[in-house]
Amino acid sequence: MRLKRSVVLVLLTFVCLPLLAAFPPPPPPPKGNGHNVKTPLYTVVDGNKVDPKTLTGWKTWRAMACERCHGASQEGLVGPALVNSLKVLTKDQFHTTITEGRLQKGMPPFGSVKLVNDTWEDLYAYLKGRSNGDIMAGHLYPIDGNPPPGNPGKS
Numbered sequence: 264m265r266l267k268r269s270v271v272l273v274l275l276t277f278v279c280l281p282l283l284a285a286f287p288p289p290p291p292p293p294k295g296n297g298h299n300v301k302t303p304l305y306t307v308v309d310g311n312k313v314d315p316k317t318l319t320g321w322k323t324w325r326a327m328a329c330e331r332c333h334g335a336s337q338e339g340l341v342g343p344a345l346v347n348s349l350k351v352l353t354k355d356q357f358h359t360t361i362t363e364g365r366l367q368k369g370m371p372p373f374g375s376v377k378l379v380n381d382t383w384e385d386l387y388a389y390l391k392g393r394s395n396g397d398i399m400a401g402h403l404y405p406i407d408g409n410p411p412p413g414n415p416g417k418s
Contacts, residue, residue, distance in 0.1 A: 300397040304388040310399040312406045313392070320389030321403045323382040327373065336400035337393050342370065349387075349394035357387050 300307045305317040313321070324330070332342035339345070352360070361383060364372030373379040379386070392398035 300392075300395075302392075302395075302397075305392045305398070306406065307392060307397045308406050310397070311401065312404045313389075313398065314406060316385045317388045317392060317398070318403055318405055319382050320385035320387065323378060323386045324389060326378060327376070332369070337390065342368075345390050346394045349390045354384075354387055357390075358383055361386070 299309065306314040307317075330337075330340075332340055333345050334340045334342075337345040339347075349357070360370065361379060362372060362374035364370045364374075366372075389398065389403075393400070
């Protein structure tokens with residue numbers, strides 16, 4: 264049963280990824296919540312404008328459709344609330360979890376997915392910012408207002 268669920272998740276991921284590129288551009292950035300933070304991991308302005316690496320992490324979150332299990336606001340569905348988990352998981356534990364999975368709990372391994380391997384640290388920064396309450400849920404934008412060059416798989 265778990266194997267079938269993992270296969271379905273992988274198939275949905277690869278079927279849905281091309282569709283993400285077909286959506287129209289996002290609406291202009293909202294005002295935000297006035298929350299400005301700079302840490303070694305990420306920079307946030309107004310709660311929804313972030314540095315390029317954190318933006319890449321958010322795009323990876325969206326491309327991998329992590330919200331299907333962890334919720335659109337990372338507050339949990341069938342998977343745990345990452346806004347809580349990232350308060351206790353170390354960066355190394357996070358990396359192990361996403362690459363090796365937690366099959367006994369239904370988390371598939373994503374270690375063979377190039378996008379995840381290329382951007383896992385950016386994804387960690389995004390989720391830490393959400394967990395710390397510095398990054399708002401919802402759409403994120405670049406700090407300077409200009410889209411970053413390249414795609415989420417490129418740094």
